[in-house]
Amino acid sequence: MTWLVGAVVFWLAAWAMNVRLAASRFGATRAGRITVAALFGVTLLVLWEGLVRGFAVPTVILPGPSVIGPKIVSSLPILWGDFVQTVIRGALSGFAIGAVAAFVTAIAIDRSPFLQKGLLPVGNFVSALPIVGLAPVLVMWFGFDWQSKAAVVVVMVFFPLLVNMVAGLQATDRLHRDLMETYSASYTQRLLKLRLPAAMPFVFNGLKIAATLALIGAIVAEFFGSPIMGMGFRISTEVGKLALDMVWATIAVAAMAGSVLYGLIALIESRVTFWHPSQRSKSQ
């Protein structure tokens, strides 16, 4: 009971604190925003722990953060092995191959408006399809190891990236194109100096979407067969053993991997597209 009351009191206190912070001048600064968000995150964890303990939820249904935390620390080697297998070998290699393939395809069809008109609607449609369903087929083709996971990721990220890339290459101003014309710039010069940089906001938009898809693809593909390591494998076997603390530990790692990947792409984006209005307003 004390746990329940404690958690609710903490929640109310933190919320009151957040309301005050958000209204204050500190809340408008970057540090203030981070504090408010972090406080909310901590509140969620405390509420979780409090509810689990207060209602005496058995760990086979929902372990609290105080169980999961030590589990992460004690099984670091296993988690690291899974991380390397799924994220680095499966997701990242597939992500890289898919990105390069989409990039090359977009440049290749750049000179043919006919092909672009055909590929854009098809690509848009395909990106909306449940491509995850191809996972069993690709596992059948490429075997159980990371190659099949990378293949799933390639197929999943290719179309969203291609669509964004093609749209990006078309996103130049009339004024800019005319300027290039007056410089009598060649096709390559135009591509390198004007159109590729102008396409970058779109490309990064696509990369951000693809980063999440890549992790989903790599993990789902492991449900259809995998060597005895990998996050998808770990989750499905540990769920079978009702070892939910290990499942949550793996989920925590997956969440961190996803957030770090997203954060990295956002960081590179802010360096590459520093000129874009959405980035300029941030730095002020």
Added chain:
Amino acid sequence: MGRAAPILTVLCGIFVLWYLAAIWMNATWVYDQASRSNTSVTLAQVIPQTMAQERPLLPPPHQVAQVLWDGVTGQAVTSKRSLVYHGYVTLRGTMMGFALGTLLGVALAMAIVRFRVMELSVMPWAIISQTIPIVALAPMILTVSNQIGIDNREVPKAIIAAYLSFFPVLVSMIKGLRSPDQMQLDLLSTYGASEPQTFFKLRLPASLPYFFASLKVAVAAALVGTIIGELPTGAVEGLGARMLIGSQFGEPLIMWAALFAAAILAGGLILIVGWIERAARARMGVPA
């Protein structure tokens, strides 16, 4: 017609590539069979044989179409072998998750636009929630809801679908509810409009185009979520379960048929949402 020609060309190109790939990938099996029975086959003999295998590595399009057609019309729609039945199960899960996700997205967006503290505390976590691969949670949501005593398989599927579909709605609705400009807001304040009045007469109508645009993304995401939710259920019903059965029993044709059924379902849902969007826009007097 100007748009149809390029699309058709691309589609034809895909079909040609698909047939070539099917011949190339399935030929190995034909050659193996031939060398086992000590006969030799010419290329002209190989090609027909790659077109009608029982367990092809890559079934050619007409074979997939055949299986798909059999799955839809071959038996009563209530049969466990019918793709219509499994498609309906998946559709039900998708619709529940879609409704749940849309409601959640709209409600959160309203709270975030109204209260600054909500924006500061919830929004970063909403973004982070999408970087978490939900599929990691799927098997666990299923087991947990089983243990709590929810025997209904729809609920966990709908939760996963809702998790994937609320985010696009949330982002678009925030943008939409903030889209009225200062002049419009000022006009309403000269009318002495109360906050609910401003909301219902200005912000909500202004957000509708954004809302419908996000629904298309959300419905596709909900379908993906439902299929993922069906994968670890122990393969009972739904298109995702059919894929798993096809994969585990080495029946690629079942897998491909389920895959295409899912694709057709996705296409249909997107078309329907698009149609509703156009109807709503026409009624609101938005020029097409």
